[in-house]
Amino acid sequence: MKSSPSSSPIIDRTRGRVDVAPAAGSVVVSGIQPSGKLHLGNYFGAIRQHIRFHDKHESYFFIVNYHALTSIQDAEALRRYSLDIAMDYLALGFDPEKSNLFLQSDVPEVTELTWIFLTLTPVSQLEKGVAYKDKVAQGLTANAGLFAYPVLQAADILIYAGTHVPVGADQKQNIEICRDLAQRFNDRFAGDAPILPDPDPYILDTVAVVPGTDGQKMSKSYRNTIGIFDEGKTLKKKVMSIVTDSTPLEDPKDPDSCNVFALISLFADDNQRDEIAANYRRGGYGYGHAKKDLLALITDYFAEARARRHVLESKEDYVLDVLRQGAENARKRASETMSRVREATGLITTR
Numbered sequence: 001m002k003s004s005p006s007s008s009p010i011i012d013r014t015r016g017r018v019d020v021a022p023a024a025g026s027v028v029v030s031g032i033q034p035s036g037k038l039h040l041g042n043y044f045g046a047i048r049q050h051i052r053f054h055d056k057h058e059s060y061f062f063i064v065n066y067h068a069l070t071s072i073q074d075a076e077a078l079r080r081y082s083l084d085i086a087m088d089y090l091a092l093g094f095d096p097e098k099s100n101l102f103l104q105s106d107v108p109e110v111t112e113l114t115w116i117f118l119t120l121t122p123v124s125q126l127e128k129g130v131a132y133k134d135k136v137a138q139g140l141t142a143n144a145g146l147f148a149y150p151v152l153q154a155a156d157i158l159i160y161a162g163t164h165v166p167v168g169a170d171q172k173q174n175i176e177i178c179r180d181l182a183q184r185f186n187d188r189f190a191g192d193a194p195i196l197p198d199p200d201p202y203i204l205d206t207v208a209v210v211p212g213t214d215g216q217k218m219s220k221s222y223r224n225t226i227g228i229f230d231e232g233k234t235l236k237k238k239v240m241s242i243v244t245d246s247t248p249l250e251d252p253k254d255p256d257s258c259n260v261f262a263l264i265s266l267f268a269d270d271n272q273r274d275e276i277a278a279n280y281r282r283g284g285y286g287y288g289h290a291k292k293d294l295l296a297l298i299t300d301y302f303a304e305a306r307a308r309r310h311v312l313e314s315k316e317d318y319v320l321d322v323l324r325q326g327a328e329n330a331r332k333r334a335s336e337t338m339s340r341v342r343e344a345t346g347l348i349t350t351r
Helices: 040-053 075-091 109-118 130-137 149-158 169-190 232-240 259-267 270-282 287-301 303-312 316-345
Strands: 009-012 017-020 027-032 058-063 100-103 164-166 200-202
Touching (some): 040 259, 058 075, 169 200, 169 316, 259 270
Parallel strands (some): 027 058
């Protein structure tokens, strides 16, 4: 899809190309996995952008519970995580009147498209998948769901005719597989009238990595997360456990090499950030002081969202209604795509 002259270029340093922000008429598609409580990395890496996009573009944001089955086989946990994510999105400002929030499993057409894509996907391409290779390299058993994960992700995007996909840099390979599949399908079945779009990744390089409490990338798999809605003693304990070096309180410190300051920079405005950075460099300002400042910033930043989240906990029926309406809208779009796909591939339906 052609971008308007006013689209904002975002430099993607991982590959030296420019990603173009969605222009008018774009369809933004993205999913988030219900594999545990959402954390600051999820918020700054994805959710904040999702909420910004849904104000301006037709958007489909879904809770990828099919994907979650590759690692979670606890039914109650999956149900709870799925509803928690929906509540989190709504508390953080997602407006269901503007966009679509739904469960992946409420659109069964996506699994039909996945099978069709699997018949077009070389095994050798999936063997190069980063998540699959990482698991095998660790000596762990990878299930077929993880192996075919990028194909289901491609179906998630293309079934809604997605043109732009906000993702982290670690997901870029999967978007390339998605683009390959769209082109392969169109070449094989659509001729001069493409059925599936050629989606673009949209990566915000400035929030590509949010450090966890141990300094590695914040991730549930590393158990180093700070939850978006952590509060009180739980939040304080996590913030105070952030790893720092042993520089004495009275000595100057480098804010640019500090995990605490990296997190402060996500929450502070320009004046606050400059003031705290100056405190680091001047000396007499310890990491304990920085952690207290970070704790206050996190508490204040999510205060309103936290209050809304508490209210939503007693309104599960409302949350389910939001997901139901989002799924109805998504299924309408998915059905239109699948009708064209079935006709193009020769799949006869009698219903």
